Amino acid sequence: MRRGLLTRGAPDRESTGLRTGRAARTGQYLALLAYLVFLAFPFVWLISTAFKPARELGSLHPTWIPENPTLDNFRQAFDEQPLLQAAGNSLVAAVSAALIAVVIATPMAYVMARHRGRLATAATGWVVVSQAFPFVLVIIPLFLILKNLHLINTLWGLILVYVVWSLPFALWMLAGYVRAVPTELEEAAAVDGAGRFRTLVSVVAPLLAPGIVATALFAFITAWNEFFFALVLLKTPEKQTLPVVLTHFLGAEGVADLGPLAAAAFLATLPSLVLFAFIQRRITGGMTAGAVKH
Amino acid sequence: MRATVRRAATAVTVLALLLTGCSGGDDGRDADGTIRLRFQSLAWQKESVDANKQLVKEWNAAHPDVQVEYVQGSWDSVHDQLLTSFEGGEAPDVIHDASDDLADFAYGGYLADLRPLLPERLKADIPEQSWRTTTFGEGVHGVPFLQEPRVLIANTKLLKASGARTPTPERPWSWEEFRQVTKELTGQGRYGIAWPLKEPVSVSLNLGLSGGGRLFHRDGDGKAVLRFEPGDGVVTGTIHDQVNTDRSAARSALGMGGSDALPGFFGGRYAMLPLGFSYRQQIIQQAPEGFEWTVLPMPAGAGGAVQGVSPQTLSVAEESPHQKEAVAFIDFLLRPANMVRLARGDWMLPTGTEALADPSLRVAEHGWAVGAALAEGLRPAPAQSVRGYPEWKDKVATPAYQEFYSGAIGADELSNRLVEDGNRVLARYQR
Numbered sequence: 001m002r003r004g005l006l007t008r009g010a011p012d013r014e015s016t017g018l019r020t021g022r023a024a025r026t027g028q029y030l031a032l033l034a035y036l037v038f039l040a041f042p043f044v045w046l047i048s049t050a051f052k053p054a055r056e057l058g059s060l061h062p063t064w065i066p067e068n069p070t071l072d073n074f075r076q077a078f079d080e081q082p083l084l085q086a087a088g089n090s091l092v093a094a095v096s097a098a099l100i101a102v103v104i105a106t107p108m109a110y111v112m113a114r115h116r117g118r119l120a121t122a123a124t125g126w127v128v129v130s131q132a133f134p135f136v137l138v139i140i141p142l143f144l145i146l147k148n149l150h151l152i153n154t155l156w157g158l159i160l161v162y163v164v165w166s167l168p169f170a171l172w173m174l175a176g177y178v179r180a181v182p183t184e185l186e187e188a189a190a191v192d193g194a195g196r197f198r199t200l201v202s203v204v205a206p207l208l209a210p211g212i213v214a215t216a217l218f219a220f221i222t223a224w225n226e227f228f229f230a231l232v233l234l235k236t237p238e239k240q241t242l243p244v245v246l247t248h249f250l251g252a253e254g255v256a257d258l259g260p261l262a263a264a265a266f267l268a269t270l271p272s273l274v275l276f277a278f279i280q281r282r283i284t285g286g287m288t289a290g291a292v293k294h
Numbered sequence: 295m296r297a298t299v300r301r302a303a304t305a306v307t308v309l310a311l312l313l314t315g316c317s318g319g320d321d322g323r324d325a326d327g328t329i330r331l332r333f334q335s336l337a338w339q340k341e342s343v344d345a346n347k348q349l350v351k352e353w354n355a356a357h358p359d360v361q362v363e364y365v366q367g368s369w370d371s372v373h374d375q376l377l378t379s380f381e382g383g384e385a386p387d388v389i390h391d392a393s394d395d396l397a398d399f400a401y402g403g404y405l406a407d408l409r410p411l412l413p414e415r416l417k418a419d420i421p422e423q424s425w426r427t428t429t430f431g432e433g434v435h436g437v438p439f440l441q442e443p444r445v446l447i448a449n450t451k452l453l454k455a456s457g458a459r460t461p462t463p464e465r466p467w468s469w470e471e472f473r474q475v476t477k478e479l480t481g482q483g484r485y486g487i488a489w490p491l492k493e494p495v496s497v498s499l500n501l502g503l504s505g506g507g508r509l510f511h512r513d514g515d516g517k518a519v520l521r522f523e524p525g526d527g528v529v530t531g532t533i534h535d536q537v538n539t540d541r542s543a544a545r546s547a548l549g550m551g552g553s554d555a556l557p558g559f560f561g562g563r564y565a566m567l568p569l570g571f572s573y574r575q576q577i578i579q580q581a582p583e584g585f586e587w588t589v590l591p592m593p594a595g596a597g598g599a600v601q602g603v604s605p606q607t608l609s610v611a612e613e614s615p616h617q618k619e620a621v622a623f624i625d626f627l628l629r630p631a632n633m634v635r636l637a638r639g640d641w642m643l644p645t646g647t648e649a650l651a652d653p654s655l656r657v658a659e660h661g662w663a664v665g666a667a668l669a670e671g672l673r674p675a676p677a678q679s680v681r682g683y684p685e686w687k688d689k690v691a692t693p694a695y696q697e698f699y700s701g702a703i704g705a706d707e708l709s710n711r712l713v714e715d716g717n718r719v720l721a722r723y724q725r
Contacts, residue, residue, distance in 0.1 A: 058580030060561025080340050143382040232378045247368035251338045254551045
């Protein structure tokens with residue numbers, strides 16, 4: 001009897017457990033879907049707006065897909081503002097800042113992660129504190145320093161600022177990647193006769209590659225999207241970056257030339273998207289490869 | 295190791311000093327003596343940018359010894375950008391801004407006092423009430439040149455169908471009449487009006503003048519003080535009652551900006567919209583085929599057909615070594631014919647009397663004539679020269695007006711908060 005009860009009860013509990021598991025999983029997927037919609041909505045709307053003619057922008061019942069799609073907004077955006085020139089400036093600033101930040105941050109991060117001591121603790125503290133300063137607090141002293149160095153209105157001045165601004169977080173991020181590389185690997189290399197430099201180049205660096213790429217991507221996107229420093233430090237129109245030029249589609253009291261603004265903003269997001277699309281898989285792949293080996 | 299660090303630090307310091315030492319006496323002149331001026335313009339609509347650039351080109355062609363460089367600024371960030379430029383000694387020579395943004399810069403000594411520099415023609419051409427918008431303390435720190443009244447943009451068919459009297463600049467609606475008309479226009483899923491009050495303070499204060507309100511007063515020793523008098527409640531009370539009592543104004547529009555409300559207007563959901571005069575350009579671009587609209591004056595009350603404005607301005611940086619040339623350039627930009635070009639480019643009204651009389655600004659099409667007729671009722675926005683106004687606006691007035699219009703608080707609470715909390719803020723700035 002007892003056995004019968006048990007045998008009857010077991011599948012019930014199992015099926016209840018399965019049902020609960022399935023319900024939880026469905027809930028998780030729904031939550032994920034809602035989050036994806038939340039993230040994607042502004043971007044999809046931006047694309048939709050970029051292809052709508054002016055009359056559709058004023059429609060009481062807006063549609064997701066433009067009824068009469070047009071490229072006029074793109075034409076107008078290119079016509080009115082030097083978008084290509086600005087994109088070129090942004091690209092130079094962002095790529096340079098990302099490369100320099102990574103070159104500086106990688107050895108620093110290694111030291112921070114591997115050599116525990118007062119310096120590493122102080123550096124970690126500096127990284128945390130530096131994130132607390134708002135732009136407005138540093139901009140005037142920074143402006144004066146760059147002015148004395150004759151770096152106002154130069155892309156090099158801007159790149160310098162971007163490097164300094166992204167360095168603390170890049171350092172923090174890379175130090176985490178370095179810590180994830182087992183020290184045993186370095187010890188094994190040392191046992192095999194590799195010197196410190198050889199160990200770093202042949203053993204540590206390849207394992208750090210995904211981290212370096214992720215950090216570079218972070219520095220690139222920070223610099224690519226940055227607005228305030230570029231606004232303040234660059235004076236002549238030929239040197240302005242894309243985020244600054246985008247504000248030229250905005251008038252007083254929040255009035256905007258919506259179609260061209262959406263078109264230009266859509267184009268401005270493309271490089272980040274493309275970079276992510278190409279690099280994301282490699283970052284994930286690299287990490288997974290490391291995990292499996294480990 | 296320490297020696298290496300020390301050497302590197304020394305090298306960096308020397309490099310910095312060398313670079314610093316390179317700075318010469320830059321007085322904005324080329325080697326051949328040509329004066330270079332930088333003109334930062336906030337023009338943003340294509341027609342307006344084109345007009346500004348064309349005028350700069352004409353000036354440069356006629357004045358080879360004083361060349362102007364056009365620099366594009368942005369309304370969105372002009373205050374922070376100018377503040378940093380002033381502090382860093384890199385400000386443009388000629389600065390385009392709005393009068394309600396100038397107080398801090400004028401009192402801070404960043405903008406030149408233009409009184410000794412302005413030519414008589416320009417002084418005489420712009421009316422006294424416009425000059426008051428750029429007068430801070432004893433000095434005149436900008437030339438007001440473009441302004442826009444708030445107007446009612448109405449759906450012509452709906453207005454005609456209601457049988458309401460069409461107001462004119464000479465015979466505007468009273469606030470009571472306006473309230474009645476919006477009630478009549480309401481029904482069948484439609485509101486008589488939508489008040490896009492994302493920025494409720496400037497609308498309330500500027501239109502409040504027509505109800506006889508001022509809110510900001512000067513006491514015996516010249517200090518600004520807030521008092522809520524019956525006239526201050528006319529416009530605010532009308533809006534509140536339209537939203538909460540008559541239901542003739544759309545509650546959902548209260549948090550909108552002007553552009554956000556346009557689709558509802560085109561779709562027949564709102565019969566009228568109170569908007570700045572320059573919104574006409576956006577309406578022309580976006581209105582559906584065959585949509586008929588008309589420009590009407592805002593209602594008038596005990597204060598008359600008046601309203602406050604903060605004109606666009608041209609100022610000269612105090613640090614500019616070529617203030618005389620900068621003012622000469624401003625004088626050129628604001629010659630009557632040029633002022634008309636700038637006004638048409640921005641869909642606004644010129645402040646200059648001669649430009650305002652131009653036939654192209656007196657045509658009925660697109661409501662130009664109605665706007666031009668309203669120009670004489672434009673007054674300086676009530677609080678723009680009061681120190682502490684920005685803080686009062688952000689921390690006290692904006693939430694208080696928003697809560698009042700949405701019906702969350704009553705008129706007494708509104709008045710208490712605006713005045714009592716407000717005077718505490720002002721007192722800190724006027725010690």
